Amino acid sequence: MSKFVRIDKENSQKTVLLNLDLVATVELAQQSDLLSSGNDSRKVYATFLAPDKTAIATLHFDTLEDANGWVHKHLGVEL
Secondary structure, rough: OOOOOEEEEOOOOOOEEEHHHHHOOEEEEEEEOOOOOOOOOEEEEEEEEEEOOEEEEEEEEEEEEHHHHHHHHHHHOOO
16 A cells, blocks of 8 residues: 655645655755745755656755654655
8 A cells, every 4th residue: 555645735725645655765955045035944855756766746844854854754764
């Protein structure tokens, strides 16, 4: 059976289900100066990739610790 995680999008009625069985790679990246905006306080991006390197989802976190905690809780691995 597939393992899904519900992701509620900020300021939106839209909800996404992420199928964790499809995730082969998780990449964490710090927010770059090019992507920053004056009102965006998010600092870390976690991108979930399929085996063929297709991005399945990208989640935004305030801190690296928050991102690591989410991945550990839902995928059971330490980054």
